[in-house]
Amino acid sequence: MNEIEVRRRATVHDVARAAGVSLATVDRVLNGRPGVRPATAQKVEAAVAELGFHRDLSASLLARARDLTLVFLIPGGSNEFMESLAEAVARRAVPARAERMHVEARRIPALDPQALADALDGLDARDWDCAVIVASEDEPVMAAVERAARRGIGVMTLVSDLPGSARRQFVGIDNVAAGRTAASLIGRFCPKGKIGVIAGSMHLRDHRERLEGFRAVLAKDFPGLMVLAPVEGHDETEETRERAAALIAGHPDLAGLYNLGAGNAGLVAALDASHRAGGIRVVAHELTAPTRAGLKSGAIDVVLDQNPDGEIRAAIAAARALALGGAGPADAEPIEIGIFLRDNLR
Amino acid sequence: MNEIEVRRRATVHDVARAAGVSLATVDRVLNGRPGVRPATAQKVEAAVAELGFHRDLSASLLARARDLTLVFLIPGGSNEFMESLAEAVARRAVPARAERMHVEARRIPALDPQALADALDGLDARDWDCAVIVASEDEPVMAAVERAARRGIGVMTLVSDLPGSARRQFVGIDNVAAGRTAASLIGRFCPKGKIGVIAGSMHLRDHRERLEGFRAVLAKDFPGLMVLAPVEGHDETEETRERAAALIAGHPDLAGLYNLGAGNAGLVAALDASHRAGGIRVVAHELTAPTRAGLKSGAIDVVLDQNPDGEIRAAIAAARALALGGAGPADAEPIEIGIFLRDNLR
DNA sequence: GCACTCATGAGGTACGTACCTCAAATCGGC
DNA sequence: GCCGATTTGAGGTACGTACCTCATGAGTGC
Numbered sequence: 131m132n133e134i135e136v137r138r139r140a141t142v143h144d145v146a147r148a149a150g151v152s153l154a155t156v157d158r159v160l161n162g163r164p165g166v167r168p169a170t171a172q173k174v175e176a177a178v179a180e181l182g183f184h185r186d187l188s189a190s191l192l193a194r195a196r197d198l199t200l201v202f203l204i205p206g207g208s209n210e211f212m213e214s215l216a217e218a219v220a221r222r223a224v225p226a227r228a229e230r231m232h233v234e235a236r237r238i239p240a241l242d243p244q245a246l247a248d249a250l251d252g253l254d255a256r257d258w259d260c261a262v263i264v265a266s267e268d269e270p271v272m273a274a275v276e277r278a279a280r281r282g283i284g285v286m287t288l289v290s291d292l293p294g295s296a297r298r299q300f301v302g303i304d305n306v307a308a309g310r311t312a313a314s315l316i317g318r319f320c321p322k323g324k325i326g327v328i329a330g331s332m333h334l335r336d337h338r339e340r341l342e343g344f345r346a347v348l349a350k351d352f353p354g355l356m357v358l359a360p361v362e363g364h365d366e367t368e369e370t371r372e373r374a375a376a377l378i379a380g381h382p383d384l385a386g387l388y389n390l391g392a393g394n395a396g397l398v399a400a401l402d403a404s405h406r407a408g409g410i411r412v413v414a415h416e417l418t419a420p421t422r423a424g425l426k427s428g429a430i431d432v433v434l435d436q437n438p439d440g441e442i443r444a445a446i447a448a449a450r451a452l453a454l455g456g457a458g459p460a461d462a463e464p465i466e467i468g469i470f471l472r473d474n475l476r
Numbered sequence: 477m478n479e480i481e482v483r484r485r486a487t488v489h490d491v492a493r494a495a496g497v498s499l500a501t502v503d504r505v506l507n508g509r510p511g512v513r514p515a516t517a518q519k520v521e522a523a524v525a526e527l528g529f530h531r532d533l534s535a536s537l538l539a540r541a542r543d544l545t546l547v548f549l550i551p552g553g554s555n556e557f558m559e560s561l562a563e564a565v566a567r568r569a570v571p572a573r574a575e576r577m578h579v580e581a582r583r584i585p586a587l588d589p590q591a592l593a594d595a596l597d598g599l600d601a602r603d604w605d606c607a608v609i610v611a612s613e614d615e616p617v618m619a620a621v622e623r624a625a626r627r628g629i630g631v632m633t634l635v636s637d638l639p640g641s642a643r644r645q646f647v648g649i650d651n652v653a654a655g656r657t658a659a660s661l662i663g664r665f666c667p668k669g670k671i672g673v674i675a676g677s678m679h680l681r682d683h684r685e686r687l688e689g690f691r692a693v694l695a696k697d698f699p700g701l702m703v704l705a706p707v708e709g710h711d712e713t714e715e716t717r718e719r720a721a722a723l724i725a726g727h728p729d730l731a732g733l734y735n736l737g738a739g740n741a742g743l744v745a746a747l748d749a750s751h752r753a754g755g756i757r758v759v760a761h762e763l764t765a766p767t768r769a770g771l772k773s774g775a776i777d778v779v780l781d782q783n784p785d786g787e788i789r790a791a792i793a794a795a796r797a798l799a800l801g802g803a804g805p806a807d808a809e810p811i812e813i814g815i816f817l818r819d820n821l822r
Numbered sequence: 823g824c825a826c827t828c829a830t831g832a833g834g835t836a837c838g839t840a841c842c843t844c845a846a847a848t849c850g851g852c
Numbered sequence: 853g854c855c856g857a858t859t860t861g862a863g864g865t866a867c868g869t870a871c872c873t874c875a876t877g878a879g880t881g882c
Contacts, residue, residue: 152861165859188534188576189838192867230534314819469815473660498831535868538837
């Protein structure tokens with residue numbers, strides 16, 4: 131069709147020829163099998179680089195009897211967004227199967243670093259090619275990621291990143307930008323007054339980043355607003371309700387509320403109970419049943435959303451890319467931050 | 477790993493056994509080769525349905541010497557969004573190649589039904605599995621889609637749909653919802669006054685749908701606003717500038733402006749020249765260089781966006797699904813409408 | 823019931839990779 | 853320069869589908 135089409139993709143045979151070794155040796159190097167001298171391995175790697183060889187995933191998955199396996203370790207609890215992530219995994223399982231991928235979601239205790247580490251440690255590298263975690267930034271998690279990577283399991287982070295670890299890729303939104311957007315909306319909505327902030331946990335990097343972006347824009351562009359110290363609702367409905375109720379009751383001049391974590395059913399309940407819903411400008415995260423209800427009733431003004439289906443799709447695509455390239459981080463396109471008002475609910 | 481994993485996918489061999497025919501016959505039926513009695517073909521199809529057989533795309537593409545080919549026929553002209561679609565195709569060409577797909581973008585004259593029809597007619601079914609068009613709703617286009625489908629080329633529509641035609645799938649946003657969202661934003665921004673509307677062409681279904689949604693919400697929720705008759709800028713910079721300038725000059729009480737087509741560089745130029753930028757609330761479509769500039773300068777308040785990369789990715793995925801299933805429309809997930817203010821530019 | 827066409831079966835090769843076996847070559851140490 | 857261990861080569865089969873040939877089956881018209 132054109133010059134690109136004419137030029138055949140390089141195959142393992144080409145690599146063998148270019149490196150001056152046999153097919154078996156190329157295979158040993160590519161699949162990390164033992165019994166190859168470093169000097170020979172280097173010859174092969176040089177040929178791979180020179181030819182721009184990339185393993186043909188279709189053929190590779192066809193030849194292995196087994197599909198590419200990918201497990202999502204998703205926090206449990208009353209966090210509706212995590213629920214929707216798990217549902218998205220289930221939805222994508224069917225089409226993924228057509229692409230020779232087996233994807234599965236497992237729920238683990240939320241905000242429990244040791245439970246996440248244990249779940250990672252429990253993965254057998256013979257069964258799983260890749261694991262996707264919603265990371266909290268804690269030492270046991272870092273160490274478990276390291277161990278999994280060493281066993282040959284590619285670890286990716288979803289929603290909340292773990293930079294500096296052995297994770298191969300992060301899939302999620304720019305949380306600093308999300309916080310900044312929340313601030314710029316709240317700032318336009320509220321001429322003056324106090325702004326309350328509710329987080330899930332400061333151990334979650336995504337929450338810390340949102341707070342950082344939020345504070346930065348408010349401080350710079352809206353000096354008339356005063357940000358209260360953030361309180362933690364641990365992403366649970368009831369705890370978030372209590373924190374929100376306390377904020378509302380304790381500050382009669384509360385102009386805005388930013389819940390950068392989950393537990394939005396509790397937030398809406400507290401707003402409704404206070405009879406000040408509609409008088410306080412509220413920005414929350416993730417389009418779920420409670421935030422939809424809040425938007426419709428007017429209790430919530432804006433919801434910032436990271437499309438769970440899109441994230442799961444991106445994670446699955448990234449896993450394929452990892453399996454294909456073997457090497458460096460595939461450049462994933464960033465997930466968009468969705469902004470939802472009552473009128474553009476999907 | 478679990479019961480799904482254990483249960484092998486059905487193969488052509490299984491289908492042959494279940495239908496009580498040979499492999500060759502199954503192959504003839506699946507690939508539409510001649511020489512099969514209708515009764516036999518039906519037996520095979522029944523077996524396919526019963527076993528839930530789906531052709532293994534990896535193996536299929538491996539066996540055909542040729543990659544799956546997909547051509548995007550994208551309007552040319554000064555329309556920046558179309559430009560970004562073409563760029564997105566080029567970007568996706570590389571990863572698509574790893575999935576054994578050849579994708580290519582061709583530019584054709586904009587708003588020229590005959591040119592589009594000719595381009596479709598010029599596609600050889602031996603070279604192209606699938607074509608993606610940005611359709612205008614005109615008879616020559618409908619007929620050409622019909623002919624292409626008859627030749628065995630799967631046609632999909634992008635951005636603007638062509639219902640009732642032989643197109644297999646539409647990839648794009650819900651344009652009625654986009655128009656409604658524009659109205660609900662303009663409505664909140666403007667207490668009263670006249671609202672101007674600029675369209676590209678009323679032959680484009682997406683533009684008609686946006687206008688429909690826009691008018692419906694304004695009429696229902698914001699009766700204080702008066703919508704002027706829409707003018708056509710034909711998605712060209714200069715023509716849009718003239719139309720916008722005329723609207724602004726002709727209506728000193730113009731409160732809002734909705735450009736539901738392209739040509740935004742002209743819109744911004746007209747606003748700047750009028751010295752009323754900032755005094756008129758402006759909603760436009762598609763995040764491109766001119767709309768970004770407009771957001772930053774304050775000339776444009778909100779941009780509604782359909783992520784071109786996401787659309788191209790969805791189109792490519794849909795093409796795979798079509799090639800795989802052969803049958804009915806793959807249920808594509810709808811493309812999200814992005815809302816961008818100055819502060820959440822990505 | 824003959825010649826003929828058309829439908830079907832049987833079997834092969836190919837795609838690019840994974841994984842296996844077995845023999846042969848090469849290496850290091852002494 | 854010999855031994856034993858390690859490294860390498862050669863070649864095979866398999867995955868699931870596409871596409872090919874050739875032979876044989878069934879069906880048709882006359």
